[in-house]
Amino acid sequence: DAKTTQPPSMDCAEGRAANLPCNHSTISGNEYVYWYRQIHSQGPQYIIHGLKNNETNEMASLIITEDRKSSTLILPHATLRDTAVYYCIVIGNNDMRFGAGTRLTVKP
């Protein structure tokens, strides 16, 4: 079973920030939080990951709470091409267990 909980769907206006929440209350100390997205039926695409600290790359920012029980993926300026299913995953022993993810729809 997936170790994460995400809202099933969210909408965001084009050009605005998209904030996607994830709960992972049973996360262990050595487990990372990864975010992937899947556009239509393409292979999932890596976005970002983190352990304790907040992370930022060219695609997104990841904010992890101090107790590590939840995190938020931030797409700073969402575009129509960011419409996808976003998966928050906790990785421990080599296997990734995907939940249902959040279907983000960016609207013009």
Add this chain to the structure above:
Amino acid sequence: DSGVTQTPKHLITATGQRVTLRCSPRSGDLSVYWYQQSLDQGLQFLIQYYNGEERAKGNILERFSAQQFPDLHSELNLSSLELGDSALYFCASGGQGKETQYFGPGTRLLVL
């Protein structure tokens, strides 16, 4: 382009048959992961190989098997196929454990 290749892109077969899906990892990656994505089950981890050896097992049926060859490509064998095996099968490659995984474009299997 993730650098991971999968063949074939599409496969149509009949119940009871056997098929082989192939995956070539990114250059330098030693791990290959297999996933199944069906409409009602989401993305399910099946199995991981690292440098030729099985490393982790997920929800893989006994009718399914995989192997990783010395050149690091991997094959997923599906036998005694059932209608419910119709799905997208993804391969991903990566490092030893908690590193990023890079997914291929998938093989769409249809069992009639």
